[in-house]
Amino acid sequence: MKWIQKSIVMTMTLAIFSLLVLQPWNQPYAAAAVKSNGVSEKPLTFVLVHGAWADASFWDETATELRKLGHTVYAPEYAGHGGDTQTNVTHEQITKSVVDFINQKNLGDIVLLAHSFGGSVIQKVAEQVPNRIKRLVFLDAFVPLDGQSVADQFPAPMLQAFEQLRAASGNDTIMLPFSLFRNNFVNTASLAEAQALYKKVKPEPAGPSFQKLDLKKFYSLDIPKSYLYLTEDTVLPQGPYGFHPTQSSHLGQFRYIEGTGDHMTNFHTQPKMIAEKIVMAGRD
Amino acid sequence: MKWIQKSIVMTMTLAIFSLLVLQPWNQPYAAAAVKSNGVSEKPLTFVLVHGAWADASFWDETATELRKLGHTVYAPEYAGHGGDTQTNVTHEQITKSVVDFINQKNLGDIVLLAHSFGGSVIQKVAEQVPNRIKRLVFLDAFVPLDGQSVADQFPAPMLQAFEQLRAASGNDTIMLPFSLFRNNFVNTASLAEAQALYKKVKPEPAGPSFQKLDLKKFYSLDIPKSYLYLTEDTVLPQGPYGFHPTQSSHLGQFRYIEGTGDHMTNFHTQPKMIAEKIVMAGRD
Amino acid sequence: MKWIQKSIVMTMTLAIFSLLVLQPWNQPYAAAAVKSNGVSEKPLTFVLVHGAWADASFWDETATELRKLGHTVYAPEYAGHGGDTQTNVTHEQITKSVVDFINQKNLGDIVLLAHSFGGSVIQKVAEQVPNRIKRLVFLDAFVPLDGQSVADQFPAPMLQAFEQLRAASGNDTIMLPFSLFRNNFVNTASLAEAQALYKKVKPEPAGPSFQKLDLKKFYSLDIPKSYLYLTEDTVLPQGPYGFHPTQSSHLGQFRYIEGTGDHMTNFHTQPKMIAEKIVMAGRD
Numbered sequence: 026m027k028w029i030q031k032s033i034v035m036t037m038t039l040a041i042f043s044l045l046v047l048q049p050w051n052q053p054y055a056a057a058a059v060k061s062n063g064v065s066e067k068p069l070t071f072v073l074v075h076g077a078w079a080d081a082s083f084w085d086e087t088a089t090e091l092r093k094l095g096h097t098v099y100a101p102e103y104a105g106h107g108g109d110t111q112t113n114v115t116h117e118q119i120t121k122s123v124v125d126f127i128n129q130k131n132l133g134d135i136v137l138l139a140h141s142f143g144g145s146v147i148q149k150v151a152e153q154v155p156n157r158i159k160r161l162v163f164l165d166a167f168v169p170l171d172g173q174s175v176a177d178q179f180p181a182p183m184l185q186a187f188e189q190l191r192a193a194s195g196n197d198t199i200m201l202p203f204s205l206f207r208n209n210f211v212n213t214a215s216l217a218e219a220q221a222l223y224k225k226v227k228p229e230p231a232g233p234s235f236q237k238l239d240l241k242k243f244y245s246l247d248i249p250k251s252y253l254y255l256t257e258d259t260v261l262p263q264g265p266y267g268f269h270p271t272q273s274s275h276l277g278q279f280r281y282i283e284g285t286g287d288h289m290t291n292f293h294t295q296p297k298m299i300a301e302k303i304v305m306a307g308r309d
Numbered sequence: 310m311k312w313i314q315k316s317i318v319m320t321m322t323l324a325i326f327s328l329l330v331l332q333p334w335n336q337p338y339a340a341a342a343v344k345s346n347g348v349s350e351k352p353l354t355f356v357l358v359h360g361a362w363a364d365a366s367f368w369d370e371t372a373t374e375l376r377k378l379g380h381t382v383y384a385p386e387y388a389g390h391g392g393d394t395q396t397n398v399t400h401e402q403i404t405k406s407v408v409d410f411i412n413q414k415n416l417g418d419i420v421l422l423a424h425s426f427g428g429s430v431i432q433k434v435a436e437q438v439p440n441r442i443k444r445l446v447f448l449d450a451f452v453p454l455d456g457q458s459v460a461d462q463f464p465a466p467m468l469q470a471f472e473q474l475r476a477a478s479g480n481d482t483i484m485l486p487f488s489l490f491r492n493n494f495v496n497t498a499s500l501a502e503a504q505a506l507y508k509k510v511k512p513e514p515a516g517p518s519f520q521k522l523d524l525k526k527f528y529s530l531d532i533p534k535s536y537l538y539l540t541e542d543t544v545l546p547q548g549p550y551g552f553h554p555t556q557s558s559h560l561g562q563f564r565y566i567e568g569t570g571d572h573m574t575n576f577h578t579q580p581k582m583i584a585e586k587i588v589m590a591g592r593d
Numbered sequence: 594m595k596w597i598q599k600s601i602v603m604t605m606t607l608a609i610f611s612l613l614v615l616q617p618w619n620q621p622y623a624a625a626a627v628k629s630n631g632v633s634e635k636p637l638t639f640v641l642v643h644g645a646w647a648d649a650s651f652w653d654e655t656a657t658e659l660r661k662l663g664h665t666v667y668a669p670e671y672a673g674h675g676g677d678t679q680t681n682v683t684h685e686q687i688t689k690s691v692v693d694f695i696n697q698k699n700l701g702d703i704v705l706l707a708h709s710f711g712g713s714v715i716q717k718v719a720e721q722v723p724n725r726i727k728r729l730v731f732l733d734a735f736v737p738l739d740g741q742s743v744a745d746q747f748p749a750p751m752l753q754a755f756e757q758l759r760a761a762s763g764n765d766t767i768m769l770p771f772s773l774f775r776n777n778f779v780n781t782a783s784l785a786e787a788q789a790l791y792k793k794v795k796p797e798p799a800g801p802s803f804q805k806l807d808l809k810k811f812y813s814l815d816i817p818k819s820y821l822y823l824t825e826d827t828v829l830p831q832g833p834y835g836f837h838p839t840q841s842s843h844l845g846q847f848r849y850i851e852g853t854g855d856h857m858t859n860f861h862t863q864p865k866m867i868a869e870k871i872v873m874a875g876r877d
Binding site: 271281 | 776824
């Protein structure tokens, strides 16, 4: 198993002992407590990083609910998405968008959360601004191992289908066919919901998902990590290639939180539930 | 993995591209919308195929709930079950019962759904009347690969136990001992519920579950498929032999819907929940 | 797979046939029915065995809820825990504490339930007083195979971390660092709940978890068994080493019941839910 790798063993062991010494839970609260599910919670600063076939508006409803709970929320846009229509962006450019956003706003003590493809982005962001991050949260997100790409996480049929869609695009993008989107990305949605959500899907720059990533530094960091998994997500087929426990296991030691839902529907139809789960994953 | 097989890759790729062209979601609704969970839904025509140790009355409560939601429901009986007490039926005869039912009623655009052993039945039915079927739904159902039997899906201890029960029957049937039924088929039921449900269990003709099935045509069809999984079902022990993700993965690309419950209880104690999940699995 | 082992096949087959003959479900109710979830239930006698880093008070809230449902509940303390501060206890002494408790109170027809490390304890208790037990319930519990220790169930990084904590203790105990407890034992708790629960955690005698156990007799017993699994438990990382289906599969045939929650939180924050699931796991 990947997580038996020596480096992860070392990371876990180091993490346990360093936390024994640091005891961050003894630090006084930095701000007044807020309420979530009737429980007093410390206000958090979230930076939410979207995935592929989406833009920063993906987080609109979830951010509203998180703010209602008393938290501060940022949802930066990144290269090749939202208003930026260039299709030949690189993983480095995408990472830079998020790093620059965090630096320019001079954010610290943040909970950096990513969905889907964004998992690989926050891995690289964490390498550049580790001291600004108090916890990383992966939400049905890819967690490539050192030297891997996001596409390396796909099972063979999915990889082949995406490679064919990429080759057929003419501009190195991948557009999701509606049937794939409807059945595997928003499987729990009604047809009307699926059609409405599909209107926001644009061709995704293919390059960044196929770039091999040097993640040696990421796997040496001891930032606390959480994995939030929605149990009906089938973008990665459940089983040996699934988001949990396969992608999540790459993290070594992590806090696990479970919700119901598929890859994209519930952020828009049940944002309160998503926000509450995000708080459970992100809090100290 | 079985699902990496070339034929499935081809099927998936073909399915994606054919759906890109066909775009069935752009077709106008054929009928007035009905309501489900507050969401407008197109009325569907369900044909429900029961499993072993059951008859068509298995669907009574679920069919009632589906009809309340505005859908049309048929639950055909098949050879060797219900009023037909012969025990030496074949898989072909069972398939013919369902095919004949569909043809005689001249049903089209149907959602063909099966429970348990019925999964292998709708695989063969789909080969004979593919043009009458808009979607196949497997509900905690067996999905043998080409050349396999239903019994080939059993782990070794279960196979041996069933072979011994079959040999001891004297008439080539398998009767479920109460303790096995109570603990593995209706594990979430109260004892009183389990006893009531057990009264309907009759010896099951053994032959059809052990027949090797030619399923080449099934695996060449591009009918959309869904798998509905109830998370406490332990008729197949969860893990490497479980209904999901093992049996479900045989389908290649499919829509996944999850509910709670065991193999047989909730159809009778929570039919509204089951009906709502069936609609989520069956709708366009 | 471990559960394909011949001995388990034999056990399962024997269990099926012996239950066919014994038909315990035909025995008249021994006492007036009680209500649970609106369903009439026979009153049960529970003996609850706690796990590591806990004492008998772990069960306080759950026992209260079970008694409200009409059941009788005992929660024996065992050697090296609660008031007994010796750290060099053996697995045999712990087992003897529970056996003596059951014998001295002359309890019979009991549902013997264990949490976590306690799973290995009730395996050995069952070997000594099999005739007093009507059902064994394992609740996110370890189920070592014959010749194994509890520590043999740990994945390598967890084993190494515990071995280092043990070596560093100076008195052959293992103390859970707060971060490990908070993120992997009470992952769904708020920080305040985690801090409150952590106050009860004391260094655990290390020896018993590393003792290899002769479990030949346990695996020859045909006492009915249940496994109750809380789906957010990550004390054992989910996947190939998880409580379910890996530890549970060691039991061979068993009744499966599923709840939500992590390893330690919900016993204190949702004891009614836990009690209802325990009844579902423990009833006839």
